[in-house]
Amino acid sequence: MSLQGNNRTLALTVSVVVVMGALAWASVPFYNWFCAVTGFGGVTSVADAGSDEVLDQTIIVRFDASLERGMPWEFKPVVREMTLKIGETGLAFYEAYNPTDHVVAGTASYNVAPYEAGGHFTKIDCFCFEEQVLAPGERAMMPVTFYVDPEITRDRDAKFVKHITLSYTFHETDLPEEYADLSVNALEGSN
DSSP, X not given: OOHHHHHHHHHHHHHHHHHHHHHHHHHHHHHHHHHHHHOGGGOOEEOSSOOSOOOSOXXXXXXXXXXXXXXXXXXXXXXXXXXXXXXXXXXXEEEEEOOSSSOEEEEEEEEEESGGGGGGEEEEEEGGGSOEEEOTTOEEEEEEEEEXXXXXXXXXXXXXXXXXXXXEEEEEEOOOHHHHHHHHHHHHHTO
């Protein structure tokens, strides 16, 4: 093989590696955008107000809660399920408790199943939009306000959905600075 052939092979190999690297780098933001737009993967919609349309048809919404390994809180839904009219605004609460002797911060990730319903499950307000901080022994009621968009009845893939499950998982995060100082002072005061 000639030097020119080797250079061409090398250039082609480098080009393939660069293209593959760029695709790998762009895949996560592209997938997140795709899920947010289509509701694929259980990603919900967000609205400022409730639906303008409420149907006579009902749907059952189930609530689930879990903790990432190592997250010291206790976390559960107050009510396991509710039946709502499609388009009706619902209000559910999750309860979190910090049984430790120190301040713990957490953020909640969520998912909606089945996936076809994700884009039709619309949150108006949710504790998951912000970081949550609980002091030692603190218990908090965390609300989520939502509705199921009436468009679900016209979606060829989602129109037969009768149950939707909203799942949250809490993950421990670094304390904001104002709480980190409070936590250190509280521990020093207990000694």
